[in-house]
Amino acid sequence: MKSSSNINITSILKLRSTYLLVSHGSRDPRPQLGLENLSQLLSQKLPDSFSAVATATLELGPAPLHEQISNFGEHTLSLGLTELQILPVFLLPGVHVADDIPTEVEIAQKTFGSKLKIEVRPHLGTQAAGLTNLLKTQMQAVAFLPNLLSPKWILLSHGSRRPGGNSTVEEIASQLSAETAYWSVKPSLSEQIDNLVRGGQQQIGIVPYFLFNGGITDAIAKNVDQLQQQFPTAELHLANPLGASVELADLIHNLIQK
Structure with a gap:
């Protein structure tokens, strides 16, 4: 656990809660660095x-x-505060959001009893409209060669096997006029590219529905390079994942209980 704070008494008196951003975790250091950058950006939006x-x-x-x-939680109490809000930085409502995090919170809550209220806020993926806008920004940064046909986009997510777990991805893809593909479930990226190429599409963009660069985005980039060789008549472009930004911190701030 890493924290960012510049403690002064006036600010403490204005705060109701502390905030813990919870991510999946990775052996690759880049996602953790991105999360810490995001926590710094969020901290700037709180009192003073x-x-x-x-x-x-x-x-x-x-x-x-x-x-x-x-x-x-002990740190929270040391600040004179009695509320801790858990902010799940997850894009999909899978088993981690629905089961694992609440279970861990329940165990921690038993440590404090009534001294500290620990509350889990909705996960980041519930901010579908804001995430759609951020993905549009990533898409606009991709430069295609001049072509009479408009490029077609694929929104690539990790995917969830949980019933309804991919509904947000489908909703966002619809807003982006994009096809959906998944890293861990079907339809795969190669299947969707094959379908588009067979339909005569010459320019295809792939926008990763992932928060930060890491091992999976590296694997995606390698896969796109391989697919470019497999489909030489198509122009494939890979956009960047969302990344830590003021706009993403705004979406997390929206999760905080007013």
Whole structure:
């Protein structure tokens, strides 16, 4: 767990809660760096530029998530605050959001009893409209060669096997006039590109529905290079993942209870 704070008494009195951004966790350091940058951006939106904001991971962290929450809970109480809000930085409502995080929070809550209220806020993926706008920005940064045909886009997500777990992806893809593809379930990226090429599409953009660069986005880039060789008549372009930004911090700030 890492925190960012510039403590002063006036700011503490204006705060109701501390905030813990929870991500999946990765052996690759880049997602954690992106999460920490995001926590810094979020902290700037709280009273007097003060915040009690920290990051934690569900997996591959320094301790089980409930211990990370408990440690930050002790920090929360030391600030004279009695509320801790968990902000799940997840794009899909899969098992981690629905089951794993609430279970870890329940374990941590038992440590504090009535001294500290720990509340889980909606996950980041519920901010579909804002995420759609951010993805449009990533798409606009891609430069295609002049062509009479407009490019076709594929929104590539990790994907969820949970019933209804991909509904947000489908909703966003519809707003972007894009096809959907998934890294872990069907339809795959290669299947969707094949369908588009067979339909005469010459320019295809792929926008990753992922937060930060990491091992999976590296694998996606390698896969796109391979697919470019497989489909030489098509022009394939890969956009960047969302990345830490003021706009993404705004969406997380929307999750905070007013």
